[in-house]
């Protein structure tokens with residue numbers, strides 16, 4: 001069975017009703033990224049950061065996977081598929097994808113601010129518990145923080161993702177501006193000669209590599225690609 005790796009970004013979830021970050025009217029226009037998504041921002045004002053992710057979490061409970069997520073999940077009928085996502089929502093999982101690597105964390109989880117990666121202090125939230133009261137502590141006594149990789153922090157899942165990319169037979173990129181590293185560098189792990197497809201309404205440059213662009217939204221683009229793959 002051939003292996004497909006799908007790298008996704010905020011545009012993947014746009015048709016579900018979640019805002020992207022860098023488009024006009026994107027999230028970073030409304031909320032200054034330095035305040036709500038950086039390591040420094042967390043240290044300066046953990047209450048604001050907690051409230052920002054409470055707001056995002058609430059939005060996420062009310063959205064559903066779109067056709068694009070569903071068609072990505074359906075690729076598993078014919079291929080071995082790994083989804084590497086920069087998204088913190090769980091729409092790929094809800095659509096049925098069984099192997100999803102979250103590079104930038106998961107919105108529905110919280111963790112210790114002392115050691116975010118210690119699984120003993122991670123909790124998965126439910127609809128009832130998804131609003132975190134600022135000041136709440138993790139079991140190790142540190143402030144409970146969103147399980148999000150802030151700018152300025154290491155990306156622990158990057159080596160697992162790079163390994164997946166190394167043995168991809170087909171590489172698909174959906175809905176990411178490829179502005180944020182190390183995620184944007186993953187394409188460099190894809191072997192030469194492996195076909196690379198990019199689905200995005202805007203033209204995307206993928207480091208000079210020969211790519212097939214499908215300049216459409218995630219749903220329509222995945223429909224077209226599914227036909228193309230046969």
Ligand code: OAD
Pocket residue numbers: 008009010011012014015020021022023026037086087104149150151174175176177178179180199200201202216217218219
């Ligand atoms: P961006 O907001 O930078 O890029 C979103 C991309 O989605 C753009 O290229 C859009 O053209 C495209 N897009 C818009 N609508 C679409 C649609 N309907 N279908 C397909 N594509 C569409 O978001 P990311 O590249 O995901 O990190 O941003 C990367 C990281 O930066 C995020 O994970 C987040 C952010 O800061 C953290 O918060 C740590």
